[in-house]
Amino acid sequence: MSSWPDVAVAGGSIGGLTTAILLRDLGCEVDVYERSAAPLADRGAGIVVLPVTERLLELHGRNDDVMSLTWWKYVDASGEVLSADPDNFRFTSWTTIYQGLLGIFGDDHYHLGSELVDITPEPGSVEAALSGDRKVSADLLVCADGIQSTARNLLLPEVSPNYAGYVAWRGVTSEAVLSEEARRDLADSLIYQILDHSHILVYAIPGPNGSTSVGERSINFVWYRNYPEGESFDDIMTDVDGVRRPTTMPPGSIRQEHMERMRDTASRALAPTLAEVVLKADTTLIQAIFDLESDRMVFDRACLLGDAAFAVRPHVAAGQAKACADGWALADALQRAGGDVVAALGLWEQPQLELGRAVVGRSRDMGERVQIRGELIAGDPTWKFGLYGPHD
C-alpha cells in the first residue's frame, strides 16, 4: 500500500491542475473537481509567463506556444518612444497554459460539473460535499477555487476581496488586421503608455493556432481605468441584460454605451498604435481589480491555494505564478514530510502566507502609485513583472 495520501482538489484551473499533477507525480491518488460543466473557455486574455508558471509545462515539453519579446518601451500620446529597455519576459494566452496542464493531467480524474459546496473534517480525513448530493472523502482537500472561493467563504467567512477602485479593460486583436506601422511598433516590443491616473500596456502573444510568427500573432491590451466604488463601479459591472457581475465582464456582456465611451477615449488619448489595437479588438472584456489577503491557509486537512487565498493585482503579472508556486511548495512539503498530510501542511502554510502577503502588498503599492497617486514615470526600473520582486 502506498504511503502517499489520497487528494481531492476543488477547482480545475491553473492552481488546481498544477498541484494535482505535482501531487500525482509524487505518488498520490488525485481527483480534481471543477464546477464548470465544460472545459474552461479562454478568458480572452494574454498572460505574462513567469518561470514558475512555465516550469511544469517545460518539464513535459509543452511550452512551445510561449514567446519572448525583446523590448519594454514607454510611449507618449503621439507615439514617441520615451524609454526603451531590453527585456526578456515571456508571453502566451491563458488557454495555452490551461490546455497544456489539462493535457498533462488527462481527463480520467478531472471531474467537470462538480462544485464544492461543503467541507466536513473527519477523524484522519476530510469530506467534501459536491453538487448533486455527492460526497468524497480524502486525506487532503486542496481548495483552488479562485477569488470567489466557496471554501474560503466556509472556512474564513470574514475575509473577502476588496475592490481597488479601478478595472482592467482587456482585449485581443489579430495582428494581421493592423497597419504596417502598428505591426512594426509591436514586432518585438511590449509598449506602455501612462495616462492621467490610468495606464495601458500592449504586447503580442501567440495567435489562435499557436503561431509566434510576426503577422500571425494576437495582440493583447490591458488598459487600467478608474471607476470609483459605488454607482460608477456598479454601472460598469452591469451587463447588457441588467445583471450586476461580481468580478469579470466576459466578451459580449459590456453595455454599448460603455464600449462607445471607452473607444472614444481610446481615439483621443492613446498613441496611434495603441488606439488601433484597442479599436480593432475582436474580444473585449473587463476584469475588476481586487486585493484579497487571507490570514490562514490551512484548516486541519483542507487548505486554500492560489487566488482562493490571495488575489494579486495584475501589475506584477504574478497571479498564476503565485498559484503555481503554492502547488510546487505543497508537493515539496509533502515529500519532506514523507506523505504525512498534517505535518506537510504545517511546513507549507507560513512561507506561503508570507509570499502571499508580500506579492499582494507589492502589487497594491504599484496600483496605488499609478492609478490613485498618478506617480508612475516612464522607464521606472522598479516597474517590472515578478513574483518575488521586479524581474524575480
Ligand SMILES: Cc1cc2nc3c(=O)[nH]c(=O)nc-3n(C[C@H](O)[C@H](O)[C@H](O)COP(=O)(O)OP(=O)(O)OC[C@H]3O[C@@H](n4cnc5c(N)ncnc54)[C@H](O)[C@@H]3O)c2cc1C
Ligand atoms: C482576464 C484575466 C487575465 C489575467 N492575466 C494574468 C497574467 O497575465 N498573469 C498572471 O499571472 N495572472 C493573470 N491573471 C490571474 C490568473 O488567471 C489567476 O491568478 C490564476 O488563474 C489563479 O489560479 P487559481 O487556480 O488559483 O484560480 P482560478 O484560475 O480563478 O480558478 C478557480 C477555478 O475554480 C473553479 N471553481 C470555483 N468555485 C468552485 C467550487 N465551489 N467548486 C469547484 N470548482 C470551483 C472555477 O470554475 C475555476 O476553474 C488573469 C486573470 C484574469 C481574470
